[in-house]
Amino acid sequence: MSEQDHWEREFDHRWASDAEHKEPSARARMLAARWKHNPPEPVPFRADPDPVGPRRSSWISTAVVLGCVAALILLIGYAQTRTPY
Template sequence: MAEPKGEEPREPEDVWDDLVLDEDFIRSAETAEQSARARMLAARWRDGGPDPQPWRSDEPPAGWFFSKGRRRRWRRR
């Protein structure tokens, strides 16, 4: 069939055209999936929780090196 002059061909309407993804729609979602990190930690802690650690430990973080050579170079001007 030929299209009438002056009219554009219509596309079939999609179900998703009228859906509005606003904050109310998102907050009303029934399920929420845990993040990958939360799932990983939950699996790790099933056998036993992590060891307690002090807020500030006396040891520097791994990878920090305090050598005499670095101190000398730092103090020079």
């Protein structure tokens, strides 16, 4: 038997995937044993833990950003007029 045949035989994924019985992982076995005696309580899907206050309007954020950009443009223009050529 060559080394390549041994390697292919050792890591034959098709043979492993076609197995009739697949053993669950250690975590799955641990959770199954724990939940057998103490089942988990139902939890709503993606429930918010705390209610969130009212959101600010996106127009306020837009106005703040545009105001900062305008102020920066004015500041750069003023700085360029003050510098001698």
